[in-house]
Amino acid sequence: MEQAQGILEGLDERQRTAATTLQGPVRIIAGAGAGKTRTVTRRIAYACATGAWKPERVLAVTFSVKAAAEMRARLGQLGVGGGTGRSGSGAGTAGVTAATFHSAALHQLNSVWADICEAPFPHVIEDQRDVVSRAIIRATARTDADPLTVRDVLAEINWAKISLVSVEDYARACAIAHRQPPAGLDTARFADVYSAYEQEKTSRGEIDFDDILLLVCHIMDGFPEAAAQIRSTIGWLTVDEYQDVSPLQHRLLTLWLGGGGPDGKSAMNRNVCVVGDPAQTIYSFAGASSWDLLRFADEFGPLAADVNLNTDYRSTPEVVNLANRVLAAAPNREDYLKLVSARESGPRVTRTAYESDMEEAQGVAARIARLVANGAKPSDCAILTRINAQQPVFGAALRAARLKYRVRKDSGWQSSALADDAASKRALLEAMGLDATGLAANDDLGVTISTIHASKGLEFKHVFLIGCSEGLLPYGSPETGDALEEERRLMYVGITRAEDSLHLSYARTKDGYGAQRRRPSRFL
Numbered sequence: 001m002e003q004a005q006g007i008l009e010g011l012d013e014r015q016r017t018a019a020t021t022l023q024g025p026v027r028i029i030a031g032a033g034a035g036k037t038r039t040v041t042r043r044i045a046y047a048c049a050t051g052a053w054k055p056e057r058v059l060a061v062t063f064s065v066k067a068a069a070e071m072r073a074r075l076g077q078l079g080v081g082g083g084t085g086r087s088g089s090g091a092g093t094a095g096v097t098a099a100t101f102h103s104a105a106l107h108q109l110n111s112v113w114a115d116i117c118e119a120p121f122p123h124v125i126e127d128q129r130d131v132v133s134r135a136i137i138r139a140t141a142r143t144d145a146d147p148l149t150v151r152d153v154l155a156e157i158n159w160a161k162i163s164l165v166s167v168e169d170y171a172r173a174c175a176i177a178h179r180q181p182p183a184g185l186d187t188a189r190f191a192d193v194y195s196a197y198e199q200e201k202t203s204r205g206e207i208d209f210d211d212i213l214l215l216v217c218h219i220m221d222g223f224p225e226a227a228a229q230i231r232s233t234i235g236w237l238t239v240d241e242y243q244d245v246s247p248l249q250h251r252l253l254t255l256w257l258g259g260g261g262p263d264g265k266s267a268m269n270r271n272v273c274v275v276g277d278p279a280q281t282i283y284s285f286a287g288a289s290s291w292d293l294l295r296f297a298d299e300f301g302p303l304a305a306d307v308n309l310n311t312d313y314r315s316t317p318e319v320v321n322l323a324n325r326v327l328a329a330a331p332n333r334e335d336y337l338k339l340v341s342a343r344e345s346g347p348r349v350t351r352t353a354y355e356s357d358m359e360e361a362q363g364v365a366a367r368i369a370r371l372v373a374n375g376a377k378p379s380d381c382a383i384l385t386r387i388n389a390q391q392p393v394f395g396a397a398l399r400a401a402r403l404k405y406r407v408r409k410d411s412g413w414q415s416s417a418l419a420d421d422a423a424s425k426r427a428l429l430e431a432m433g434l435d436a437t438g439l440a441a442n443d444d445l446g447v448t449i450s451t452i453h454a455s456k457g458l459e460f461k462h463v464f465l466i467g468c469s470e471g472l473l474p475y476g477s478p479e480t481g482d483a484l485e486e487e488r489r490l491m492y493v494g495i496t497r498a499e500d501s502l503h504l505s506y507a508r509t510k511d512g513y514g515a516q517r518r519r520p521s522r523f524l
Contacts, residue, residue, distance in 0.1 A: 004049035007042055007078060011035075014307050018273075019043040022052045024304030026273040027296045031337040032280065032323070032496035033314025033459070040238060040275055041071060044096055045078035047236070055080050057235030058096040061104055061253075063244050067457060071098040071240070101249050102209055105216045112219060112226040122207045128154055131206070135196035140189065152182035157194055161210040162246035162287040167195045213252050220255035231258055235271060242276035242296075246287035270300060279327055279336040282453060282490050284482065294335060310337040312496075314459055316346030319502050323495045326523050330488055331480075339496075351468075351524065352505040356512035357390075360505055361397035364464045367503060368447060369401045371462055378403055380461040382448040384494045386473045390466065391449050398447055408450035452494040463498035469506035469518040491523045 008016055015035060018028050019042045030036035044060060047053040058080075062068050075081050080096045097104065106124070113121050125131060129147075132154045136145040145153075159165075165173040171187035173179070181190035201207060207215065220227040234256050239245070245253070257269045278290035297303050312320050320341040327336045354360040368381045383394050388409045398405045448460065470477045473494075474487030495502060508518055 004046055007046045007049055011039065011042060012311060014309055014311075015039045015042070017305060018307040018309070019046055021305035022047045022050075023271060025270050025296070025300040026305045026307070027293070027303055028273065028275040028307045028309060029293075029337060030275055030277055030309040031312060031339045032277065032493070033312035033339075034309035035311075035313055036240075036275055036277075036309065037067075037070060037074065039309065040240065040273070041074040041078060043273065044075060044236075044238065045080050048080045048096065053236050055096045057233060058238075059104060059234045059236070059256075060096065060098040060238040060240065061101050062098070062240035063100060064457065065100060067240060068098050068100050068103070101252065102212055105212045105252065108216055108230050109212060109219070112223070112229060116219065116223050116226055120205070122205050122211075124212065125201070125206050125208050128157075128208055131200045131204075131208075132157065132197060134200050135193050136183075138200070139192040139196040140185075149183045153185075153190075153193060156182050156190065157197055158210060159285075159287055160194060161208075161214065162248040164247045164251065167191050167198065170194060210248065213248050217248070217252050217255055220252075227255070231256065231269070234269070237269070237272045239272070239274045240276075241280075242274035242293045243278055243281045243290040244276070244283050244288040245292050246289075248287075250292050272300065277337070279489055279492055280456065282456065282486065282493055284486050290335070308337055310339055311342050312339045313342045314499055315339075315341060315496060316343050316498075316500060317341040318346055318349050319495060319498045322349050322502070323492055326488060326492050326495065329523075330485060332485070347501050349502045349504060352503070353520070354505060354507045355509065357393055357507045357510055358397075359512070360466060360507040361393045362400075364394065364466060364503070364505065365397035365401040365403065367464070368398070368403060368462070372403065376462065377445070378405070378447045379445055381464070382450060382455065382458075382460040382462070382497065383464045383466060384450055384452050384455055384497065386452060386467055386475050386490070388451060390472070391451075394449055394466070398449075404446035405449055406446045408448060408454040452490050455497050456493055459497055459499055461498075461500045462503070463494070463501070464503045464505065465494045466505050467507075468504045468521045468524060470521060471518065472506070473521050474523070488523060491521070 008019060011019055012035075015038070018026065018039050022043070028036070028039065030039070040060070044053070044058060048055045048058065060071055062071060072081060075096050075098060099107075110121065129150050132150050133145040136142060136149065136153060160170060160173070163173070168191075170191045174181065174187045181187055185193065201211075216230075220230065237253065237256060239253060253272075257272055259268045274293060274296055276290070276293045278293060281288060281290040292299070297306065315323070320339045324338055327333055327338075330336065352360075352363065354363055364383060368378070368383075371381060372378055385391055385394070391407055391409070395405060395407065448455075448458075450458070452465075465473075467473055473491060474484055476483075478484045478487065504524065506518060506520060509516065
């Protein structure tokens with residue numbers, strides 16, 4: 001018991017409440033820098049150390065490979081390390097399973113496949129573009145499909161699947177959501193492409209990443225013995241980044257817990273802990289929504305604990321105050337935590353206007369060079385962009401300043417989730433676009449150039465948030481509504497990556513000569 005109490009050392013009062021409430025549904029709203037992973041891993045370790053939980057029946061799911069790996073590492077340090085997604089397989093060590101949704105579901109699918117199907121296990125497609133291209137040509141009588149069309153059609157197919165929209169329901173879903181199909185297609189013709197895509201996969205014995213989750217849902221719904229086998233391995237479920245769950249993922253976790261069974265007799269397992277932050281919902285375009293996080297008490301209540309972690313241990317008061325001001329202008333600001341910094345005062349947030357994109361890049365590179373000259377490491381510094389296209393000019397400026405750097409581009413944030421499995425690690429590295437200049441992919445000596453989306457979950461001592469102008473941040477200067485609020489949350493995520501200093505900037509024109517003058521972002 002003394003060892004178990006030691007696990008709780010260093011937690012503040014609210015973190016300790018979350019970590020010691022071990023049975024029943026628990027919701028943790030954790031603001032940026034509030035020690036979310038620390039709290040969750042201590043909770044799991046404490047529950048196992050006290051004997052309240054059996055490690056082999058603990059499943060913790062998250063969205064990114066990095067987050068799952070970090071969780072496993074921390075649990076290992078606390079003495080309850082385990083597998084990457086073996087839940088349901090009975091394989092591996094008798095430890096906690098910490099994995100992405102897709103990896104956990106793939107292991108479950110593997111574990112029961114032979115009992116429910118005589119066909120060989122399907123091949124998981126790592127790159128869907130070729131199948132999508134074939135489907136477009138087959139359904140539209142086009143002679144070829146250009147890369148942009150393939151990209152947009154693929155994104156729409158992925159949206160439909162994670163939103164639980166079937167081919168038959170696609171037109172109706174578009175009408176309800178006022179959604180326009182991509183690539184100039186009407187809803188009927190896109191449904192034809194969607195159908196052709198599914199037929200192409202089936203004929204080749206293939207499934208995509210989202211099929212993994214859909215197939216497990218199908219098994220949980222229609223095969224009671226297999227469903228019982230999978231559920232027997234999940235006694236306690238923790239879901240990280242719950243604000244990012246799609247309807248498909250929500251459906252799967254509900255089935256894991258025993259809800260929604262066809263006979264209506266399944267007793268719901270209420271030992272579920274969800275962790276998230278509505279203010280960091282930045283994947284709405286991919287079907288994510290904070291709706292399930294905000295209505296968790298309605299769905300699973302009464303709650304055993306409902307904890308708000310709003311103490312930011314990462315950022316200075318200056319950074320936190322700006323983050324709070326950005327959210328304070330939101331129409332739904334009551335949904336967001338107001339952060340309180342636990343740190344002493346730091347340097348003021350700087351705001352700089354440059355004449356051109358080139359001058360902005362050179363100015364930022366010069367500031368970073370000065371920081372490095374004064375003892376900072378290049379890896380302490382990050383340049384955050386709204387879109388990938390902003391990155392090359394900053395890479396050139398860093399090269400000219402003789403500073404090493406690496407680039408993180410936007411990538412398929414869900415489809416990369418299977419890279420827990422060794423066979424997919426190469427594909428993940430390619431998808432992340434970890435283009436290293438003068439350093440290996442695992443070298444941490446360079447300045448990071450990253451989109452804000454790709455920086456989520458990361459932190460840096462010195463952050464340069466560039467392009468803070470209308471049209472770039474918020475992107476496209478959206479009218480009041482959901483799109484604008486998504487951009488506001490993205491701004492908040494960018495700001496809260498900073499630990500010690502934050503530097504905001506924008507360029508008045510693209511090249512210094514344009515008649516189109518940019519205006520500062522309305523968020524500032």
